[in-house]
Amino acid sequence: MNAKITLASLLLAVSAIAGAADAVLKVSAIPDEAPTELQRKFAPLGSYLEKELGMKVQFVPVTDYAGVVTALTADQIDMAWLGGFTFVQASQRGKVVPLVQRAEDARFTAKYIGSVEAGIKTLQDLKGKRFAFGSASSTSGHLMPRYFLQKQGMQPESYFKTVGYSGAHDATVAWVASGKVEGGVLNASVWDKLVEAGKVDQSKVRLLGTTPTFYDYNWTVRGSMDKKLQQKIQAAFLKLDDSKPEYKAILELQRASKFIATKAENYEGIEAAAKAAGLLQ
Incomplete structure (x- = not known):
C-alpha cells in the first residue's frame, strides 16, 4: 500500500515538474x-525573465491599446507594459x-513639437493649425497633454483647426516632419531616443515645450x-542594476x-485627469 502511495506521489511530482517546465508567461505591451521596436x-528582458522565473x-x-486592456482583464495574457491611463482603464474593467515602474515614470513628461517649415515656435503659434496626439488611450501622447492644454485654456477641438490621432509616438513625429500636421505631442522618452538616434530631422521638427510631470508607465x-x-x-525587476554589465x-x-x-494609488492623479478631460466616467 505504501509503495503504491509513494509511486503515486512520485508520478504527481513528475507531472508537476513537467507542467512547470511547460508553463508560459504571456507578456504584451501597449x-x-x-x-519591430x-x-x-x-x-x-524576456530572456532575463525566463532565467529568473524558470x-x-x-x-x-x-x-491597439484597447487590445492590451482586453487581453489582460480577460486573462488572455499574464503581464503587460501599460501607460498610466491604460492602467486606469484596466483597473476599471477588472482586477x-x-x-x-521605472524610476523615471514617477516624474514623466511629454514633449510638444512643431513644424519648422510652418514657422511654429510656440504652442500659441499652433492656434488654428492641425495638431496630432498619439493614441487616444495614451497617457503621455494624449491624456496628460490634453489635460495640461485645457488647464491653459486651450480646448484642443476649438483651439486647433483639426485634431488627429497618429496611433504612436514615433508616428506623431513623422506626421509633423511630413507636414501632415503643424504640431503634435509625444512621450518624452521616445522623443529623446529618436533625437539621440538621429531619427528626427530637426530642420523640419522643433521642440516647443514640456508638460509638467506625472506618473506614467x-x-x-x-x-x-x-x-x-x-x-x-517583481523581485526579478527590482534586481536589475545598471552598474552590473549583464543588466x-x-x-x-x-x-x-x-x-x-x-x-495603484500612484495613478489616482491620472484617473482624476481623465475624468476632468472627459475621457473617463
Missing part, C-alpha cells in the same frame, strides 16, 4: 511604438496588479495570477536607470 526592446516567456503583440499583471509568481516577477543593456533598452515597486 503599441506606442512600431511593432517593441520586439527589439523586449527580447533581452519558465518560458512569450511576447504577444497587439494592434489587475501593478508591480513595478508600469508593468502590471492579471489579478488572478498566483501571488508567489507576482512576487518572483545594463536590458535597462538601456527600457530607458530605465532602475525599476521600483509601484502601487
Whole structure:
C-alpha cells in the first residue's frame, strides 16, 4: 500500500515538474511604438525573465491599446507594459496588479513639437493649425497633454483647426516632419531616443515645450495570477542594476536607470485627469 502511495506521489511530482517546465508567461505591451521596436526592446528582458522565473516567456503583440486592456482583464495574457491611463482603464474593467515602474515614470513628461517649415515656435503659434496626439488611450501622447492644454485654456477641438490621432509616438513625429500636421505631442522618452538616434530631422521638427510631470508607465499583471509568481516577477525587476554589465543593456533598452515597486494609488492623479478631460466616467 505504501509503495503504491509513494509511486503515486512520485508520478504527481513528475507531472508537476513537467507542467512547470511547460508553463508560459504571456507578456504584451501597449503599441506606442512600431511593432519591430517593441520586439527589439523586449527580447533581452524576456530572456532575463525566463532565467529568473524558470519558465518560458512569450511576447504577444497587439494592434491597439484597447487590445492590451482586453487581453489582460480577460486573462488572455499574464503581464503587460501599460501607460498610466491604460492602467486606469484596466483597473476599471477588472482586477489587475501593478508591480513595478521605472524610476523615471514617477516624474514623466511629454514633449510638444512643431513644424519648422510652418514657422511654429510656440504652442500659441499652433492656434488654428492641425495638431496630432498619439493614441487616444495614451497617457503621455494624449491624456496628460490634453489635460495640461485645457488647464491653459486651450480646448484642443476649438483651439486647433483639426485634431488627429497618429496611433504612436514615433508616428506623431513623422506626421509633423511630413507636414501632415503643424504640431503634435509625444512621450518624452521616445522623443529623446529618436533625437539621440538621429531619427528626427530637426530642420523640419522643433521642440516647443514640456508638460509638467506625472506618473506614467508600469508593468502590471492579471489579478488572478498566483501571488508567489507576482512576487518572483517583481523581485526579478527590482534586481536589475545598471552598474552590473549583464543588466545594463536590458535597462538601456527600457530607458530605465532602475525599476521600483509601484502601487495603484500612484495613478489616482491620472484617473482624476481623465475624468476632468472627459475621457473617463
